[in-house]
Amino acid sequence: MRTFHAHLHVKDLETSITFYSALFGANPTRVKPGYAKWMLEDPKVNFAISTGEPVGVSHLGFQVETDEELVEASARANAAAGTVLVEKGANCCYATGNKTWAEDPQGVVWETFHTTGELDEAGTGADETFRDEVQIANVSGCGCSTQRTPAATSVCCAP
Numbered sequence: 001m002r003t004f005h006a007h008l009h010v011k012d013l014e015t016s017i018t019f020y021s022a023l024f025g026a027n028p029t030r031v032k033p034g035y036a037k038w039m040l041e042d043p044k045v046n047f048a049i050s051t052g053e054p055v056g057v058s059h060l061g062f063q064v065e066t067d068e069e070l071v072e073a074s075a076r077a078n079a080a081a082g083t084v085l086v087e088k089g090a091n092c093c094y095a096t097g098n099k100t101w102a103e104d105p106q107g108v109v110w111e112t113f114h115t116t117g118e119l120d121e122a123g124t125g126a127d128e129t130f131r132d133e134v135q136i137a138n139v140s141g142c143g144c145s146t147q148r149t150p151a152a153t154s155v156c157c158a159p
Contacts, residue, residue, distance in 0.1 A: 002073070003044045005061040005111065007093075009052035016049050032094050032122070048093060059101075061111030070098060070114040077102035077112055089127030094119045 010016040017036050021027050024047070028036040037048040046063045064070050078084045081102035090099050090113070099113035 001044075001065055002069070003039075003046050003063040005046040005048070005063050005113075007048045007050070007058040007060075007111075009055050009058045010049045011051070011055050013049065013051055020047070020049065030094065030118075035093060035122075037093070050093070057108070059109040059111050061113065064112065064114050067098060067114050070100070070112060073112045074100040077110060080104075081110075087126035091119060091123030091125065094122060096123075 008016075013034060013036060017028060017031065020036075020038065024038055024040060026038060026040065029039045030037045034051045035048065036050075037046065039046055050058070052058065062073055064073055074084055074086070077100055081104070083102075085101040087099045087101070090097055092099075095115045096117040096119060097113050097115040099111055102110045102112075104110060
């Protein structure tokens with residue numbers, strides 16, 4: 001099962017938490033310094049915000065439940081974009097997992113990821129980062145940023 005993912009950069013975290021909590025009719029499921037996330041069931045969305053520049057959409061994507069689903073979704077992203085950036089063992093947005101990044105023709109960055117655990121501290125990078133290969137293996141690093149493109153280097157989403 002895939003969950004739609006949207007990540008926005010905001011100017012003021014507390015004001016944005018108040019706004020989105022009222023909009024969604026739910027409090028965030030996770031709040032950390034410079035970061036908040038809502039895991040909504042109807043519609044099924046992983047909606048995250050973090051302080052950062054430029055303000056606005058950081059990236060969109062899909063969260064999957066298994067590495068097998070990640071391989072399938074990443075192959076589709078690779079076919080669509082012509083290349084993907086693969087991060088194995090990513091530590092980002094207070095979570096661990098494996099992910100791929102693709103860029104659409106307008107420059108919108110799409111993340112596909114399988115979360116394997118949670119972190120108490122902001123992530124610091126990925127164990128492995130490489131292009132084009134879409135076979136994902138379990139390993140144990142950060143990647144969410146407007147700077148994510150198949151040619152970029154790892155940049156963490158947390159301040």
